[in-house]
Amino acid sequence: MTRPAIAVTGLGLVTAAGIGVTANREVIWSGTPTARRDPKLAGLPVDISCTVPGFDPARHVGRRSELSHDRFVQLALTAAAEAITDAGLDPSTWDGARVGVVIGCGLGGVSTWERQHHQLLGSGPETVSALLIPMLVPNMVAGHLAIRFGATGPNFVTATACASGATAIGSAMSLLRDDLCDIVLTGGAEAGVSPLIVTGFARMGALSGRLDDPAAASRPFDVDRDGFVVGEGSGILVLEREADARARGATVRARVAGYGSSADAHHMTAPDPTGAGATRALSAALADAGLGTADVDHVNAHGTSTPLNDVTEARMLRRMLGDRPSVTSVKGVVGHSLGAAGAIEAAVTALTVQQASVPPTANLDSLDPEIELDVVAKTARAQPVGVAVSNSFGFGGQNAVLVFTA
Template identity: 60%
Template sequence: MSRPPTTAPARTRFDAAITGVGMVTAAGVGVEKSWERMRAGAGTAATGVPALAGIPAGFACAVTDFDPSGFIDRKQMWRLDRSSQLALVAAHEAVTSSGLDRDSWDATRVGVVLGNGIGGAATWEKQHHVLLERGPRKVSPLLIPMLSPNMGAGYISMMFGALGPSLVTATACASGTTAVGMARELLRSGVCDVVITGGTEAPLVPSLITGFSQMRALAGRRDDLSTTSRPFDADRNGFVPAEGAAVLVLERAEDARARGADIRAMVSGYGASADAHHATAPDPDGRGAELALRAALRDAGVGADEVDHVNAHGTATLLNDAAEARTIRRVLGKRPAVTSVKGVVGHSLAAAGAIEAVATALTLEEGRIPPTANLESPDPELELDVVFKAGRDVRAEVAVSNSFGFGGQNAVLLLTAT
């Protein structure tokens, strides 16, 4: 039996243009508000999250002042789990900002790819209590369509009349990044002309957050919650859970230019791999992550010495930050400026990679790297050029955005400036 090739065959570079972006995060509803707070490096973690009342780990980066009624019909809104609501608001902003007209596009060639790991967790937990306390006849008939992980993508396709493929990626905390990578492949293959992509997650429910707490994955330092999430700090000790969504509109670069679109950045490379190591812990040397990073470089035809910036997965856990730092150093050296926006918006699981993809695109567009919030004492063992205390003006042409998840899931996007 012959062995598979050790090096994938080279492919012609393919640039997917990012022509629209939308975000809903703890930093704000909308790209402008979220990006402003990321640039300021102002943390959002807090107690008093109503959904988490009564549990010891009752802190999170929650989306506040969220009113989807301006984008979703009130009759439909109560039929949607929060994860779908977040996705629809972000998608509305993204498609609107792209300048695309749904009345003139070929709907059969418009696809949706959304990352989601948990689905309608709040709906599931609420209806489980109804079942136990009031009996099966009181369980909502909408339970299944509200909790199914695919429904965020489904409702986006309904909102915009998109008749192309509608897919959900579930690669844990890499889901949003995987979705963007798969969306680019739909363009590259010729299946779609436009893909609405990103990630959403609404995991702030007692059972899930307690589960993370029991794993000791959550931040233990809670004296000042706004500074609790501290990626790459010597004193880091866990992540802060969050909810949120981000959506990007992708088109072929030549199509976007032909219609005079405002191109924010290009998705020029994508790589994915598995650690094949442990259910929850990363490969300590980051070998699986390295495979994904090198694959993204190879896909884009970009040398490691050309990467100017890394938007890190940077969860603020001891193992993840250390493994990621080893990967960055080994592949990219100490040259790229590194940041993690999780110090501001927390860790929104499947939505994280999509939020970070938007942040990376904005960094390339504006030439400004947001600081890693709450980083006071950089861990000397990590040996990275981490941007902290204040943002940094740069002329960045090439950036990578890393995402890693439970199960050893690794996904990396390579973005280039226009």
């Protein structure tokens, strides 16, 4: 049986590049880095981050939002509202039982956890919020989207570390292919810029130490990269079967054609240096799309700006795809938003396909000689993109790859 084509009909983005797709397109395609000193992290060994500018929960979500939502939920609600509007959908008229929600999140409400723990230690248990648990558990991001938009179909959160958002989108595809839903709100959300989380990454040696020049700290594939910059954000995609989208006159931004996943089974935090797991995920995604390696025009790389990850990913891509596809990493602009990264990058990949334009990798001044790829740097590149791959990899050896087509 022929499987239905899955269309991206709506996009919503909230990142360090701005609130909304328009703001993100402008900053990401200009290659303007967003990392800066963060007052919330003052006094820590690493005090730089990529946070959403000008985000006001009362204005963007609702006046009582701060009483009931952790920041990761607030970001997702904002991105989802934009995505639904972009898709031309009205939640008041849809059949909620046929609308699913699948969101990726790696951490959950860490800010709530930290804040309420301080309350417990400093002022006693009677001052801890009664909403502590529903504000911090990761599944509440999907729950709140369902509540806000009346989506009563399948509802769950995927947690595959920094691959979470991509895993969610792959899972959403299956719901549509299997006719369990007609519409799925999918993507990722994370708000992990907290003192404890940043300290944890710093203790691992995963973060850039370029504190004297924060804007230049995140530099994927550059020979002088020394770690990533923690970011936050949300990327939400509205997915539908293409035939349904066409029937209602919706604009199709791109198609999600394939998904593949695998496990390295190698190490808690380091990628398998052979790239075997990532290779399996890419091969599976292309097979799922009915495509071959020679069909790939562009890769939105995981590209974290860490010494080990970038070389491992680059070697895998060179071995699998050669140097023909253009390659970029948006983490030079928006940092690494952890569980939301795969979803944000999926949205950017859909825009790349739609616009026939590849955004540059920020801060790439000197390509690491071990990275033998056509990495787009300095300025955006006009390029027809018929087939694009978006890579996402995470701690625990999690690998997830999505294929987008025009």
